[in-house]
Structures are given as C-alpha cells and as structure tokens.
Amino acid sequence: PLQAQTSEDDVTEIRPTWESMAENYQVPDWFVDGKIGVWMHWGIPSAADENRPNDGSHYGRRMYSPPPKDKADEDLSMNETLTKWHIGHHGPLEEFGYEDLIPLFKAEKWDPEALVKFVKENGARFIMPVACHHDNFDMYDSFHPWNSMKRGPKRDTLKEWKEAAIKHGLKFGVSTHLYWSPRFFANARKYQKPGTPEWQFFNMDYSPRGYATQDSWNQHWYDRCWEIIEKYDPDMFNNDSPYPRIGTGKGLGIKLFTDYLNRDLKENHGRQTVVLSFKDARADRAAFTYNLERGSAGDIKREPWMWATDLSGNWFYRKGAVNRMSIPVMVGNAIDAISKNGVVMLNIALRGDGTLPEKQAAYLTAFGDFLRINGEGIYGTRAWKTFGEGPLKMKDGRQGENKKPFSQNDIRVTTKDGKLYVFVLAPPTEDIVIKTLAKGGLLDREIASVELIGSTEKIN
Numbered sequence: 001p002l003q004a005q006t007s008e009d010d011v012t013e014i015r016p017t018w019e020s021m022a023e024n025y026q027v028p029d030w031f032v033d034g035k036i037g038v039w040m041h042w043g044i045p046s047a048a049d050e051n052r053p054n055d056g057s058h059y060g061r062r063m064y065s066p067p068p069k070d071k072a073d074e075d076l077s078m079n080e081t082l083t084k085w086h087i088g089h090h091g092p093l094e095e096f097g098y099e100d101l102i103p104l105f106k107a108e109k110w111d112p113e114a115l116v117k118f119v120k121e122n123g124a125r126f127i128m129p130v131a132c133h134h135d136n137f138d139m140y141d142s143f144h145p146w147n148s149m150k151r152g153p154k155r156d157t158l159k160e161w162k163e164a165a166i167k168h169g170l171k172f173g174v175s176t177h178l179y180w181s182p183r184f185f186a187n188a189r190k191y192q193k194p195g196t197p198e199w200q201f202f203n204m205d206y207s208p209r210g211y212a213t214q215d216s217w218n219q220h221w222y223d224r225c226w227e228i229i230e231k232y233d234p235d236m237f238n239n240d241s242p243y244p245r246i247g248t249g250k251g252l253g254i255k256l257f258t259d260y261l262n263r264d265l266k267e268n269h270g271r272q273t274v275v276l277s278f279k280d281a282r283a284d285r286a287a288f289t290y291n292l293e294r295g296s297a298g299d300i301k302r303e304p305w306m307w308a309t310d311l312s313g314n315w316f317y318r319k320g321a322v323n324r325m326s327i328p329v330m331v332g333n334a335i336d337a338i339s340k341n342g343v344v345m346l347n348i349a350l351r352g353d354g355t356l357p358e359k360q361a362a363y364l365t366a367f368g369d370f371l372r373i374n375g376e377g378i379y380g381t382r383a384w385k386t387f388g389e390g391p392l393k394m395k396d397g398r399q400g401e402n403k404k405p406f407s408q409n410d411i412r413v414t415t416k417d418g419k420l421y422v423f424v425l426a427p428p429t430e431d432i433v434i435k436t437l438a439k440g441g442l443l444d445r446e447i448a449s450v451e452l453i454g455s456t457e458k459i460n
Contacts, residue, residue, distance in 0.1 A: 011270040016251055016258045021287035025261065026272045027304045030171055031236070031289070033380045034125030035338055036371070038364075039175065039308060039347040040161075041130050041315045044098070044137050044152070047105035047352025049089060050319035053081050057315035060098040060135040064187035079187075093191050098135065099146075099198050107153035110354020116164035118356070119348075122368025123375070128173035128238060128345065129161045131228050134184040136201055140232070144224060146201045153354075158232050173236030173275070174228055179221055180241050182211040218244035222252045229260055236275040238291060243278070257288065277306055281398065289343075296333065297340040298396030300383045307337035309401060311360045312349035321349075323359070325403050327366045332406040332425040334367070336394060338378060339387040339412035339423075373454035377421030381414035385442045388412040389435055390425070408432065421453075 014024045045059040055062050056078060063086045065079035076084065083093075090096035116127060132138045138147035140158035149156050158174060165172040186208035192198055199205075206217040221244065229237060237260055243253030257276055264274045277289040285303045293308045309330070313321030325333070334344045346367070348360050371378060390410030394402055406425035411434055414421045420443075424432055437443050450459045 011265050013262050014258045014265070016254045018254070018284050018287050021254070021258060021261070022284045023286075025276070025287050027275065027289060028273050030273075031126070031275050031343060032304050032382075034171065035343055035378050035381075036123045036334075036367075037126040037128055037171075037173065037343065037345045038119045038124045039128045039130070039345050040350060041133070041310075041312075041347055042157075042350040042354075043130065043133050043139060043316070044101050044105050044135055045316040046350055047152075048101055048318075050317065050351070052318060053085050054078060054320070055082050055314075055316075055318065058134070058184070059101075059316070061184045061187070063098060064093060064185075064191065066093065097191055097198070098185075098188065099201055102137070102152045105152040105352050107148075107155060107157070107352070107354040110153070110155075110157075110350070112157070112160045112164040113167060115350075115356060116161070116168050116170060118361075119364060120168045120170055122364040123371040124170060124346075125379075126171035126173055126236065127161060127165055128175050128236060129158060130240075131158055131174045131176050131232075132224070133177045134181050134241070136178065136181045136185070136203060138224075140228070142224070143227060144200075145197065158228070162232055162234075171235040172232075173238060174232060174234040175238040175240055176225055176228065177240040178224055179239070179243055180211075182206040182217065183208050212242070212244070213248045215250060218249040218252045222256050225256050226259070229263070235273070236277065239278040240291070242280075279398065291345075292342070292398055294401045295398040296336065296394040296396070296401055297342060298394055300340045300387050301342070303341070305342050306345050307333070307342050307401075308345040308347065309333070310347040310349070311363045312347065312357070315347060315349060317349040317351050317357060319357075323363070325401070326405070327363055328426070329403060329405055330363060331367060331370050332410070333402055335378075335412045335423045335425065336387070336402075338381070339383060339414055341383045374421075374423075376453060377414055377416075377423065381416040381421060384413045384415040384420060386413065386436055388423075411436070 012024065014020050048059050062079040062082045065083045067076050067080035067084055087093065119127065131140055136146060138144050140147060141149040141156040162172045182203040185202045188202050189204060189208065192202050192204050206214055211217045244250065246254060260274065260276060261272065264272060275289050277291045279291045279293060290305045291308055292305050296307065297305065311323055313323040337344055348356060350356055388411045392404060392406055392410045408424055408426045408428040410425040412423045412425065413436065422434060452459055
C-alpha cells in the first residue's frame with residue numbers, strides 16, 4: 001500500500017503495532033537492487049589468541065565454566081575446554097577475566113577505507129558492521145562506558161566505517177546483538193565485585209533469567225539502540241537478538257522499530273529509505289525484512305528477505321575455524337537466494353589488528369570474479385514466475401544452509417527489462433536442458449534469442 005500523505009509535514013505515522021508496520025513498511029529499491037552486502041563481526045574476541053580452541057564465536061560466554069579437576073580432557077564440553085585453555089594461558093578467572101582481553105584489541109592495522117573499497121570492488125553494495133555484540137562492548141562512541149573510544153582501539157569504528165561507505169558510495173547498515181547480554185554473562189557473575197566498573201560491563205544490575213521483564217533493562221536496551229540510530233543515521237538497522245515484547249517489555253521493541261521508521265519517513269517526506277531487519281520467525285514478514293541467518297528459502301518469498309552467512313567458519317576470527325561451504329556452493333546459494341526474492345549478506349571476521357584473513361578474502365574475490373561477468377543478471381533483477389528447477393532441494397527456514405554441491409541440472413532464474421537470466425549452477429558436461437522454459441509452460445512467448453553473458457560465442 002502507498003503511504004498516504006497530504007503535505008510534506010503531514011506524513012502518515014506508523015503506529016507501534018504489527019498491523020500498522022505490516023501495512024506501511026516498504027523495502028527501498030536500493031536494497032532489493034543492490035543484492036550484495038558485507039557484514040563485519042569484529043570486537044574483543046577477534047583479539048583473543050587466534051590458536052584458541054573452538055569458542056563458537058562466544059568466547060565471553062564460554063570462558064567461565066571451569067571443569068572438575070579430575071575430568072579427562074576428552075570428556076570436557078566446549079565451554080570447559082575453552083575455560084581450561086583460558087586459565088592455562090591467562091591465569092585464574094578471578095585475576096584475568098573477559099574484560100582483561102580488551103587491551104589486546106588494538107586495531108593497529110585497521111584501514112576501513114581500504115576494506116570498504118575492496119568489498120565494493122568485489123560486488124558489495126552495502127556494509128553492516130556489528131555495533132555491539134552479546135558481550136556488551138560498544139564499537140562506537142557510546143554513553144555506555146565500555147566502548148571502543150574509551151578502551152581497546154580508542155577509535156569510533158562505526159563513524160569510520162560510515163565515512164568509508166559514503167566515500168565509496170555504499171549504503172551503511174549497523175547490527176546490534178545487545179538484548180540477551182545479561183544472559184550471555186550468566187556464568188561470569190560470581191567473579192564480579194560490587195562497585196567496580198566491571199559490574200556494569202557484566203550487566204550485574206539485571207537478572208540473567210528475568211531481564212526480559214525488567215523495565216530497567218528494556219529501557220536501557222532502547223536507549224542504547226536509539227543512540228546508534230540518532231548518532232550514526234544508518235540506512236539499515238539489524239537487531240540480531242530478541243527485543244522487548246509488547247506484553248512483558250512495555251512494547252519497547254516495536255517502539256524502537258517504528259520510531260526508526262517514522263524518523264526516516266519524516267526526514268524523507270513520507271518515503272521509506274531505510275531497511276529494518278531481525279530474526280523473529282513469528283512476526284509478520286510484511287512488517288520488516290526477515291534475516292534468514294544461515295538458512296535458505298524453499299521457494300520465492302513474497303517479501304524481500306536476507307540470507308546471512310559467514311565466510312570465516314566462526315563469525316569472529318579464529319585461525320582454526322573452517323568454512324565448510326565451498327566457494328562454488330556459496331555462489332550457488334547466493335544465486336538461489338536472489339532467485340527467490342532474497343538479498344545476500346556475507347560476514348567477514350577481521351583479525352584483532354583489523355586486517356582481513358586471506359581465506360575470507362579469497363571467497364570475496366571469487367564472488368567478485370563471478371559478478372564482474374554475471375552482475376547484469378544479479379543487480380536490479382527480480383524473481384520471475386519460478387525460481388528455477390533441479391534436484392537439489394533447499395531447506396525452508398533458518399539454520400541448516402546448503403553445503404552440498406550443485407549439478408548442471410540445478411538451474412535458477414532472475415529477470416530484468418524483458419530478459420530472463422538463467423544460471424546453470426555447475427559447469428555443464430552435456431547439453432543443458434531447461435524444463436522450465438518448455439513450450440506450453442510458464443514462458444508465455446517465443447524465445448527471441450539466447451546469449452551467454454561475457455561471451456560472443458553463438459549459442460545453439
């Protein structure tokens with residue numbers, strides 16, 4: 001539906017209800033046309049020893065689980081393994097806690113302008129750095145004292161990312177993961193002392209189990225998020241955690257979301273220019289942009305959605321992490337998402353010094369090579385009557401993203417300006433048969449011509 005307005009000052013305001021959001025939310029063209037974004041997970045865990053055991057990208061949560069003294073190494077859980085390793089490297093938890101890793105996080109080689117230039121050259125049309133992860137450390141100049149201007153890098157990373165994005169003509173998003181931070185640090189609580197600065201860092205004033213119904217926490221979350229929106233004016237706001245509910249959190253979640261959208265509508269005379277995304281599978285998909293993290297779509301979705309995946313194998317940098325999705329599969333999965341009205345968000349995990357590891361750079365470069373030839377069939381396209389065909393069935397929903405190789409029978413379709421772009425998702429070894437385009441099927445006209453993008457070869 002159109003957003004009704006009678007003058008520049010009389011813009012329809014979205015009410016803080018799901019119905020009003022669903023009725024008025026409009027995904028801007030820049031997002032649906034741009035197709036490719038890069039997410040950046042970077043923070044305190046990036047600077048932890050790169051040879052640490054698997055921390056599942058949650059170092060701060062897992063490092064407070066000391067194992068029983070007589071428990072064999074092979075019987076230790078992931079948390080216990082990491083805690084034992086941490087104590088062996090840094091000493092007792094009482095003496096070296098998560099907060100003591102912050103001085104190791106220096107960002108001494110971080111060059112946001114060069115990184116943004118690199119991701120743009122390899123296809124990105126927007127970036128989305130993490131503003132705050134579950135560990136309660138703000139990567140910007142925040143009213144919360146545990147932030148990257150006061151500690152660690154001593155730099156306002158959001159400000160610098162945004163300046164680089166503007167310089168290179170990319171849209172600028174932010175991602176906050178703050179909401180379940182009190183629970184994230186549940187096991188760290190017994191190591192904290194009242195009256196210390198760390199008391200605030202570990203969210204000791206909020207219940208690790210009952211925080212969602214604590215008015216003080218819900219208001220604190222709202223204020224932290226609103227500061228990001230007011231100070232950095234992002235083109236996209238991604239909430240990666242839960243949020244205060246209408247019944248238990250005074251509706252501060254939907255208040256934040258509608259305040260963000262209404263602020264944008266007011267500034268742009270009733271036209272929405274921003275994207276609001278989160279992961280709530282129960283909310284009306286017409287009211288926001290669904291972040292289908294590490295999942296896939298079984299068919300074309302009515303509303304644009306986001307396939308978010310990670311190129312590092314750990315979200316935050318760890319040398320031993322392995323991305324189990326090969327480059328050809330990643331490219332195929334991206335085409336699959338785009339053929340189903342999706343947008344692609346690829347996470348890179350920078351080292352603590354701010355540099356991009358070579359393995360992840362190789363994924364982006366390969367994607368860039370693909371887009372330099374085939375970008376015409378990606379950027380600005382829309383889903384057609386069907387996404388395509390083939391034997392590889394994609395799971396519908398979050399998690400469980402495809403890691404299996406595609407075959408030449410797996411075919412995906414996009415459309416733009418009266419053309420169909422037909423992607424064969426593996427190098428063919430025999431004639432290509434496209435059943436979708438058979439006479440009497442979905443194609444309601446004659447095929448005028450067939451060309452191979454990037455080639456002058458005559459196609460038979």
